[in-house]
Amino acid sequence: MNILIKSKLIKSSRIKRLAAIILRFLDGRLDARGLENELIRLYDRQGEARTSAPPWRPANAVSMDGRNPASNASMDGRNPHQPTNLNVIPGSTRNPASNASMDGRVTHRSETFQKVKKLITQRYPLRSPADLRPDQLEAYADTVAARASAMENLDEYRKRGTQYVQVKAIMDGRTTTICRSMHNRVFALQDALEMNEKQELLAQPNSFWEGNQYFAQTPTPEIDRAWMPPYHYNCRSRVVPFIQPRTDAEAAILKHENLVPLKEKDIQAIVDYAGTLDFADAAKKTEHFSKHRDELKVRSEEEMMLKLMQLLENPLKKMGLAVSARDNKLNLYVWDPKEVDGKHEFIVFALDTRCVKTYYMKTEADIEKNFSEANIKASILTGKHVKKGAKMVDELDVKHYEYIIDYFKNDDSCDELEMFSRLRFDEEWEGIPEHLKKRILAVDKIVLERFHSILDYPTFNKYIACIRARVKREESKHE
């Protein structure tokens, strides 16, 4: 087996075993001595000594951490009647840090073991069993184990000479806002080590749990300190050694994700990169062309792409970057400051999935929502003064909204843009002509019938609540 995969497997099974040990300690099945024994078994025999020490023990060798092999030979967990010493200060000279058992096997009392024990018994102890319900207890144990694992990884990176680390979230429908905003953040290893040492206690009174899934010291997208995962219960984010970006565009995107203001050349690198992108596939491009050819005033797909490129090359264009909460993808939004019938040419590039998402006519109020409504790491790169003023809802707006049915059917994240538009329609509802209201409500009803639960995140939920309330109000009017 590949060594890297093997070491990952050992680690993932270790974190599960650690969580099980912590759970048994928390619910009283293990006492302090039992905990120590279990940890020794996990970290000394399964852990570092086994993976990093030679399988033999040379006579008079210096132990792994450079200290002399100590004489006490009992800490491998097979002998629970030996006195254990839970009160020792980790790393102090009073604490023999390693020892060899009689059969010559290394039973190294590692630094990691000491730190993990301290984590469980001192940093994150329960005040009383009444602090947590049984299901919370399990989540709590998993989270302490995740913290221990992060600590172990950071220690390992330090030994390898890593200087910077990067947070990686697993991006899918379950990703939390915190993890989305921490994703790709880069921190100096030294800061990460320090923060990991002092991050918030996990034990919280019952009142804390009500309606609060996060820690008290909740990281926000604006944070400038090296917060380390886990960020909340059941967090899947982890920390990895930072690898330098390979291209100027990647470097610029990384800057954006780390909240560093972009310079002119960074923005240009992103624009140059966007210029290499096309629709996801030929069918998507053809479909897009047939839907939007009239409003874009183009006669062929080639002409559509040419016009798109012209907008991208327009020195007066406006631009913004944001991570959409819909699919956790980073988008580049480009639009023409020139207004035609109240709308602007508007392109969305999916930078992560490397394609053109859409290109059509939108009001600036709708475009602006991409930088305010439940999107994170959002910033407008040029033309900061976006007009918010109300715009009449017209035929084209409604036609675009009707496409949301297709988007939902195809799980196409362009649906989000239409959700934003629909939210705006509601703000301007009284001014919308009756025949357009009817078309909007017809779409609303289909969505409520068939798609009301296909997604679950703030913008979608707000959208569903909005159209449900509107449909109800309109129906009561006609009763």
Ligand SMILES: [Zn+2]
């Ligand atoms: Zn998380």
